[in-house]
Amino acid sequence: MVQNVAWRGERPGGSTTHAGGTSNQSRTVIGSSIAINEVVKRYGSFVAADHISLDVQPGEFITLLGPSGSGKTTLLNLVAGFQKLDGGAILVDGQPIHNVPTHKRGFGMVFQSYALFPNMTVTQNVAFPLRMAGVDRETADRRVAETLEIMRLSEHAQKNPNQMSGGQQQRVAIARSIVMRPKVVLMDEPLSALDRRLRESIQIEIRDLHQTLGSTILFVTHDQGEALTMSDRIAVMDAGKIVQVGDPVEIYRHPNNSFVAGFVGESNLIDAEIVQKRGSTMTLKNRAGFVFNAESRAAIDVGRATVLVRPERIAISNEPTQNSIPVTVTSALFLGEILRIEAQMEGGETLLIRAGDSATRHLPDVGDVLHASWGAEDCWVLQ
Amino acid sequence: MSTVTADWSAAPATPWRERLKNPAWLLVPAAGFLAFIYLLPLFDLVRIAMSGATPWVYFERVFAVPLYWDALVRTMQISFTVAFLCLLFGYPTALLIHRSRGITQMLIATAIILPYFIAILIRTYAWMVLLGRNGPINKFLQWLGILSEPAQLLFNRGSVLLGMTAVLLPLMVLSIYSSVSRLDPGLTRAAQASGAGPIATFWRVLLPLTAPGMGAGFLLVFVTALGFFITPTLLGGPGDMMFAMHITQQADFVSSEGFLQALAVVLLAITLVVVAVAGRFLGFEFIWGGGKLNETHAKPQTDDTATSTTVTERRTIGMTIADTIGWPILRLLSALPGWTGTLTVRLMGGFVIATLIVPIIVVMIISFSKASFLTFPPPGWSFRWYEKFLTDSQWISAFTSSLTIAVISSAMAVTLGGLAAMGIVRSRIKGKTILMLLLVSPVIVPPVVLGLSLYSLFLQFDLVGTIGGLAAAHAIGGIPIVVVIVAAALQGVDPKLEQAASVHGASPITVFRTVTLPAIAPGLAAAAFFAFLHSFDELVLSLFLSSANLQTLPLRLWADVNYQLNPVLAVVSTLEVLLVVGGIILARPVLARSRAA
Structure with missing residues (x-):
């Protein structure tokens, strides 16, 4: 069945053109749906997962985003089967999986520490899942070669993992997780051990791979930028709960509450x-x-409310404009493509402004008075 | 020491004042001490062994007389079997420690480590009690109706193997555990996520990655067993004579001068060959169970393709063997339910813990017996044996001399070993591994050989039967303990802390006093305690080097174990166990702090 999927010779094409939410029409979806229903996990008195529910569509790239201790890794471990549920159920393609041991779930997984077997070469590492599944030698060799080519690792095939750089090791780990073309791939902060530039290039690689493979990907990260770049949908977690699920645009523009607004x-x-x-x-x-x-x-329609205004949506000028508010600059930094300005409003509240760099704009001095304004479409009232 | 001078000549521009500050100087006292009291006598031993009509005449006799040849073969067989048994039972036990958590883990680990620090003599005695005619095992089998009358469980090959395995198991468990605990827990998860069941994970991931630990444990046990003397003497019959026992037996005859030394040299040579071959494959670090020392000239990671291919090839051969032999068995085993593995680990681990702890507990119970002979369960309770011990001037004087010797010996070992550890860790000399090997090598030399070689030195300098002489002899074995512990503690000190202190105006001595010393103090304390215990428990060297007017506690015990097996020995054993437990409890906060650092 798996052999039918045409991915041989297909190269990850182009860069990330993904706008979020929409899925590519031409791609084949082999991924499973995952239904997480009222899942509970406790460690003593600490509730790591507090009645979490989440529906993941087949072939979806979904990210669990949250600070450390928010329960995202716990949820991933529950799906992987490393830990036992204390309540609720997890269904893959409608089948409950809590009695299925990890090695029979047929998932792929990428770990933060890479977790490459140091006693095996790159080829042997990637071939490991095939050997475990009892795939015959010839097919296994072919599949390993194909996967290594896709991950651009062919010339490293005979190396030992510990002779390779972090980025290469992580690509081997990804190759191992996809060699079976699994219906579900779990990724536990796979990029957090890498430096920024490498991280960005592997983000694009994983994104493209997802398009090619059509597997469902459950991705855990604490990096909001990573979540926005890569995901079809993001589930923001805090204190063992999912506080909001939505596509990246929705999460960024219309957060439910101040936690999501502040974290993303x-x-x-x-x-x-x-x-x-x-x-x-x-x-x-x-x-x-x-x-x-x-x-x-x-x-609500009476009383007080909290309003979100993103710093890049605020317009500034030196002269008062229609419906503008005067602010006093308390700090101004030149960051290259933008100016980052902190200024105080009359009521004493601080306003953060990110203004694009342009030839006509100069960096204001501390104490300068600017005039800030925004439109109704730039503001969002939190629930 | 020659390495030290070689390094100086390599840097002739250094002014002499700077040269005096070189930490390599700190190695000189220990190196001098060991050269005089350890290497010199061993060389002398070889010299005497070759002083016959022709250099080889005594060696020819060793191999020509069937008695010795048979003993040699037997020694190899017993040591190999013991090492194999230790591996078989030690591995599940190490896994059990690794997989348990919290208080359970601490209890299991204590059950393994505690016996490790109790004298071999006492643990062997405990087995004599356990297996004796009136011992609990005989009583239990009779109660079950399996035996109608007490059977002779002692003085046969089985009891030797059992006793030696029990004595050496902690060494194996610790060795394997250190390699299991270093594994990235992500690896087993990665194997599971890749579709490997528990057995496949064990076979393909856990076992290959812990092979170095297994190898190190096997060889340590094998080498230690080769020179074993106490346990086979007490638990074996006439057909279980080991090589070391022949040496002590021959030592009683003045006429065997030369031949006696040849026997010792043969045992030493075999030990060194095994260690050398093992070190070639595992790295000599296996002896002290530590990581590699940061050699100044060695590059840790080289992109040398030539070496990498050989490594790959070797791995591939290993895997081919694993595949052809292992997989058919694996397929059969995977038919078993999933909990079989866990159950096996728990059962075997539980059995090992019982083997280590039960004898000690039985001895402690018997020390309160009312009976005048060894019988279990005791017919009644009394403190009469404690009274006997405390009122017997011979026991008390043996106890005080042991205490005095151990304190002096520990002080010597800590001073020499501590300085040497600093020299090893802090200096930039070449050949650190070789120096470290010299410093820790006393642990692999069979005590019988060491005792014999020291005897002629001690005669020459009139040290036989002196407290200072025995303390110095015990310090030979104490130094390795101190060097290993203190070097580990020193390597744990962040050099940035020392740099920070010196940037902020502290002189080198102040830096040492305010930063380094507090950081290694827990290590020093632990080292002092273990060096103390080493001397306090030492028997074999003392057998050679003491005289009638200087009895140590182990010597008294040895005499009594051989001639009149009575409950006073149980009292001494109980006191020793309390000493070790007390020491560990006292040291625990200190050790915990050093682990946190």
Whole structure:
């Protein structure tokens, strides 16, 4: 069955053109659906997974994103079968798997520490899952060769893993995880041991591989940039719970709460009083008395609300414009492609502004007064 | 020492003041001490062995007389069997420690380590009690109805193998455990995620990766067993004479001068050959169970393709063997339910723990017996044997001389060994591995050989039967213990801390006093304790080097074990166990701190 999938000679094409949420029409999906229902895992009195539910579509690239201790690795280990459930169920293609031992689940997995067998060569490492499955020698050799070619490792085939660089080792680990063309590939912070540049290039490689393979990928990371770049959907986790699931655009633009807003990207959270609500637009007034409009899906229409304004959505000018708020610069940094400015509003709240670099803009001095403004579509009222 | 001078000549530009600050000087006291009291007598031993009509005449006799040849073959057979048994039972035990957690892990580890620090003589005595005619095993078998009258379980090959295996098991378990615990836990998970069941994971991942630890353990046990004397003497029958026993027997005859030394040289040569071959394959680090020393000239990672291919080829051959022999068995075994492996580990590990702990507990119980002979369970309880021990001036004087000798010996070993460890870790001289090998080599030389070689030196300098002489002899074995522990502690000290202190104005001596010493203090304390125990328990050297007017506690025990097996021995054993337990409990906070550092 697996042999039918045409991936031989197919090279990962192009760079990441993925916009999130949409899936490539031409690709073959071999991945399984994963249904996580009310899953509970406790360590003594500590609840590592607190009634987590998540539906993963076949062939989806889904990322579990959260700070350390949020339960993302626990959830991955439960899916892998390294730990036993204390409650709930995990179903793969509709079949419950909690009584299936890890080695019979047929998943692929990539570890943060690579976990390459030091007593085996690259080829032997990649061939390991095939040997375990009892695939005949000839087929195994062919599949290993193909996989090594896809991961651009062919010339390293006879090396020992510990003779290779971190990036190469991780590519071997990825090759081992996909050689069976598994329906599900689990990745546990696979890039966090690599330096930034290498990380970015392997991100693209994994992304393209996902397009080619069509496996379901469950990816764990604490790096929000990585999650935004790679995922079809992101599940943001905090304190053993999933706090929001959505595609990268949704997560970034319309976070549910201040945790998601703060964890994914930089944010200004402005405390304001609701003046009125009309449809999806809300009019609010901040502490300094500045009145502005914001998009909202929140159920509330009176009282106080927290409004998210992303730093790059704030426009600045030296002169007052229509509906702008004067701010006093407290720090200004030139970061290359952008200027990072911190400024104080009249009410005392600090506003973070990221303005693109341009020929006409010069770096303001501390104490300068600027005029900041934003439109209703740049603001999001948190629930 | 020649290496030290060679290094200086390589750097002639260094002013002499700077040369005096070279930490390599710290190696000189220990090297001098060992050269005089350890190497010199061994060379002298070889000289005497070759002083016959022709250099080989005594050796020819060793190999010509069937008695000795048979003993040699027997010694090899017994040592090999013991090493094999230790491996067979030690591996599951190491896995059991590795897989358990928290308090269970601590208890199991203690059950393995505790016996390791109790004198071999006492542990062998415990087996004599256990297997004796009135011992618990005979009583239990009678109670079950398997035996109608007590059977002779002692003084045969089986009891020798059992006793030696039990005595040497901790060495094997510790050796394997150190290699199991170093494994990345991700590896077994990766194997599982790749579709390998528990047995396949064990066979393809765990076993090959822990092979060096197994090899080291096997060879350590084998080499130690080769020179074994106490256990086979007490537990064996006339047909179980080991080579070392022949040496002590011959030592009683003045006429065997020359031939006696030849016997010892043969035993020493065999030991050294085994160690040399093993070191060639495993690296000599296996002796002290540590990692490689950071040699200044050695590059840790080379991209030498020539060496890498040979490594690959060797691995591939290993794998081919594993595949052709292992897989058919594996396929059969994988039909067994999944919990079989866990159950095997638990059963075998549990059996090992029982073997190590039960004899000690039985001896402790018997020390409170009312009976005037050894019988279990005791017919009644009393402190009469404790009273007897405390009121017997011979026992007490043996105890005090042992204590005095052990304190002096420990002080000598800590001073010489501690300085040497600093010299090894901190200097940049070449040939560190060879120096380290010299410093720790006393642990592999059979004690019988060492004792015999020291005897003529001690006669010459009139040291036989002196407290200082015995303390110095015991320090030969104490130095390796101290060097290994202190070197490990020193390597754990972050050099950045010392640099930080010196950047902020501390002189080298102040740096040592305020940064280095506090950091290695736990290691030094542990080293002192273990060097103390080593001397306090030492029997074989003392047999050769003491006189009628200087009795140590182990010598008294030895005499009593051989002539009148009574419960006073159980009292001494209990006190020794309490000493070790107390020492470990006292040292625990110190050790825990050193582990955290």
